[in-house]
Amino acid sequence: MDGLKVNITNNAMLIQTAFKNIIRGGKRTWLNVVVLSFVLVIMVAYNGLLDGWMEESRRDTIDWESGWSQLWHPKYDKYDIFTLQDAHGIIPKDIKRLIDNGVATPILVIQASIYPHGRMQNIVLKGINTEQNILKIPSEKIKTEDEDIPAIIGTRMAKSTDLKQGDRIMIRWRDKNGVFDSRQLLITHIFETKIGSVDSDQIWININDLYQMTGMGNEATYIVLNKEAKIKSDLSGWKYKSDYFLLSDVRAMEKAERVESIIIFIILLSLALLAVYDTQTLSIFRRQKEIGTYVALGMTPKKVTSLFTLEGTTYSVLAVLFAAIWGTPLLYLFAKTGLPMPEAYTNIGLPLGEAIYPVYKITSLIKTIILLIILSAIISYIPAQKIAKQNIVYALKGKIN
Amino acid sequence: MNTNKVITISQLTKDFPVGESYFRALENINLEIEEGEFTGFVGPSGSGKTTLLNIIGSLDKPTSGTAVILGNDVSKLNTKESAALRNLHIGFIFQSYNLLPIYTVFENVEFALLLQKKSKEERYKAVMESLEWVGLTDKKDSRPTQLSGGESQRVAIARAMVKHPTIVLADEPSANLDAENSHHILQTMAQLNKELNTTFIFATHDEKVMQYLQKIITLKDGRIESEYNK
Numbered sequence: 001m002d003g004l005k006v007n008i009t010n011n012a013m014l015i016q017t018a019f020k021n022i023i024r025g026g027k028r029t030w031l032n033v034v035v036l037s038f039v040l041v042i043m044v045a046y047n048g049l050l051d052g053w054m055e056e057s058r059r060d061t062i063d064w065e066s067g068w069s070q071l072w073h074p075k076y077d078k079y080d081i082f083t084l085q086d087a088h089g090i091i092p093k094d095i096k097r098l099i100d101n102g103v104a105t106p107i108l109v110i111q112a113s114i115y116p117h118g119r120m121q122n123i124v125l126k127g128i129n130t131e132q133n134i135l136k137i138p139s140e141k142i143k144t145e146d147e148d149i150p151a152i153i154g155t156r157m158a159k160s161t162d163l164k165q166g167d168r169i170m171i172r173w174r175d176k177n178g179v180f181d182s183r184q185l186l187i188t189h190i191f192e193t194k195i196g197s198v199d200s201d202q203i204w205i206n207i208n209d210l211y212q213m214t215g216m217g218n219e220a221t222y223i224v225l226n227k228e229a230k231i232k233s234d235l236s237g238w239k240y241k242s243d244y245f246l247l248s249d250v251r252a253m254e255k256a257e258r259v260e261s262i263i264i265f266i267i268l269l270s271l272a273l274l275a276v277y278d279t280q281t282l283s284i285f286r287r288q289k290e291i292g293t294y295v296a297l298g299m300t301p302k303k304v305t306s307l308f309t310l311e312g313t314t315y316s317v318l319a320v321l322f323a324a325i326w327g328t329p330l331l332y333l334f335a336k337t338g339l340p341m342p343e344a345y346t347n348i349g350l351p352l353g354e355a356i357y358p359v360y361k362i363t364s365l366i367k368t369i370i371l372l373i374i375l376s377a378i379i380s381y382i383p384a385q386k387i388a389k390q391n392i393v394y395a396l397k398g399k400i401n
Numbered sequence: 402m403n404t405n406k407v408i409t410i411s412q413l414t415k416d417f418p419v420g421e422s423y424f425r426a427l428e429n430i431n432l433e434i435e436e437g438e439f440t441g442f443v444g445p446s447g448s449g450k451t452t453l454l455n456i457i458g459s460l461d462k463p464t465s466g467t468a469v470i471l472g473n474d475v476s477k478l479n480t481k482e483s484a485a486l487r488n489l490h491i492g493f494i495f496q497s498y499n500l501l502p503i504y505t506v507f508e509n510v511e512f513a514l515l516l517q518k519k520s521k522e523e524r525y526k527a528v529m530e531s532l533e534w535v536g537l538t539d540k541k542d543s544r545p546t547q548l549s550g551g552e553s554q555r556v557a558i559a560r561a562m563v564k565h566p567t568i569v570l571a572d573e574p575s576a577n578l579d580a581e582n583s584h585h586i587l588q589t590m591a592q593l594n595k596e597l598n599t600t601f602i603f604a605t606h607d608e609k610v611m612q613y614l615q616k617i618i619t620l621k622d623g624r625i626e627s628e629y630n631k
Contacts, residue, residue: 298488
């Protein structure tokens with residue numbers, strides 16, 4: 001019979017039926033939609049927080065510490081403090097030219113000791129050009145005006161040493177011949193930064209003062225370059241360090257945070273999808289007569305599976321729409337106010353401000369939505385496919401357990 | 402194909418697995434049903450009448466033997482062809498009505514036509530005509546939960562008839578109805594049988610239904626015990 005070759009049931013009809021079933025599903029539908037939309041908004045907010053934090057960390061690290069790239073003295077190793085003794089040298093002419101053009105600034109780093117409240121504390125003493133504007137270190141505050149050597153420190157250093165603006169502190173260091181010397185420094189300013197690695201255990205002074213103190217005139221440990229420097233390789237024997245290398249700590253932190261976020265997402269999604277799975281499984285067994293009826297009326301079991309999968313997927317689509325309605329103003333407000341961070345977080349060295357301001361990336365948003373929709377579809381497909389495989393006669397009588 | 406014979410069943414056997422063994426629900430069934438018959442499979446519970454009806458409806462397949470429905474051997478039909486056979490040529494009426502609960506009366510009746518991709522106008526005309534046959538046009542916007550048992554079964558009849566099927570299979574259609582409603586729906590079906598020449602096949606053990614049947618096929622323990630025309 002030719003009539004049996006007619007391909008009955010089109011996809012548009014399936015979508016319409018699924019949508020009708022969902023819309024008329026009442027509380028069952030809204031429970032799923034609310035739970036899924038809640039999870040979606042939390043995921044978007046959490047992703048936004050992470051992206052915002054990483055964006056800010058990257059920007060702050062560039063602004064305060066790394067610049068766009070650096071040139072290191074061949075013996076300098078940022079992660080090995082023992083290299084500092086030898087990691088300095090006369091700035092080569094090529095690099096000097098960059099400094100004169102204002103696209104680079106030298107930093108001289110030595111080890112020193114201070115004696116706050118009578119106890120000795122090892123610190124890193126950094127000399128920076130007072131005229132530089134490549135880093136946000138407020139170097140204009142360390143212009144030498146009288147006999148005192150002006151110095152600036154960060155809030156973390158101030159807190160750990162109990163130093164305040166106007167305080168004087170004894171400092172002891174070795175000059176280039178290894179001879180100990182000591183002077184008093186005047187704290188002229190305490191700056192605030194989210195980058196702990198330019199603050200903790202560090203004192204910044206005028207590089208010319210440091211030249212005088214150490215006899216290392218015209219020397220540097222590393223050179224910070226700005227965007228206009230356009231250096232992409234080693235120069236005069238000094239090692240080129242790209243922004244990719246210099247921001248590796250931020251990336252490592254981001255990676256760790258992403259792993260953490262994945263765990264949180266898995267927990268959140270599991271809870272939400274469990275609700276969908278539960279609803280779908282329960283409803284499928286409750287609706288087995290309906291499934292049998294669809295088949296008796298001429299639907300193939302495969303189409304019934306598609307219908308129920310579509311229903312489950314529609315939950316997530318509705319959840320996206322619902323989340324857009326209530327989540328958009330909330331996320332916008334959240335982006336304005338940010339998430340206040342306790343002071344303790346900044347003290348443990350994380351590059352955090354008083355608050356993290358979320359940044360919502362469209363790619364991140366799309367990925368989250370697609371993930372939610374795909375998982376909802378899978379979770380709806382499983383029970384639907386299970387029941388479609390059963391004997392439809394039992395389904396018609398509601399006898400499938 | 403003989404155009405008068407809509408159903409030809411030969412040496413049909415149906416077994417259901419029970420643990421490692423099986424239960425024989427139908428054994429060596431041979432019968433023929435012609436177009437326009439008002440026939441019933443009667444017999445006690447477990448006699449195999451519903452199983453036979455399900456095989457005729459292509460909802461189930463025989464273990465052995467053949468069941469040729471409108472020229473199609475149900476054993477050889479794939480799921481798509483079975484679905485098409487049901488959608489285009491067979492209407493079902495169930496004991497517990499099996500109406501789709503979230504749909505209105507109109508939408509329930511309309512559903513089979515949606516599957517056939519009929520236009521909106523065609524669907525509306527056919528559904529209203531069908532509801533008129535069963536006297537429920539005024540209930541077209543009601544939900545199944547707002548209907549009485551008799552009304553629900555009339556909706557089920559309208560749903561089965563809306564696509565003008567060749568065969569309507571009714572499994573214990575009066576089992577959940579009182580005497581008055583039973584007679585009402587049986588009169589409706591008998592009238593549709595006369596007017597549209599639709600073949601009606603019942604599975605029943607209800608005396609009220611038997612009064613209306615033109616042909617009674619009695620089943621016992623999965624075998625045909627007797628067959629007679631009134």
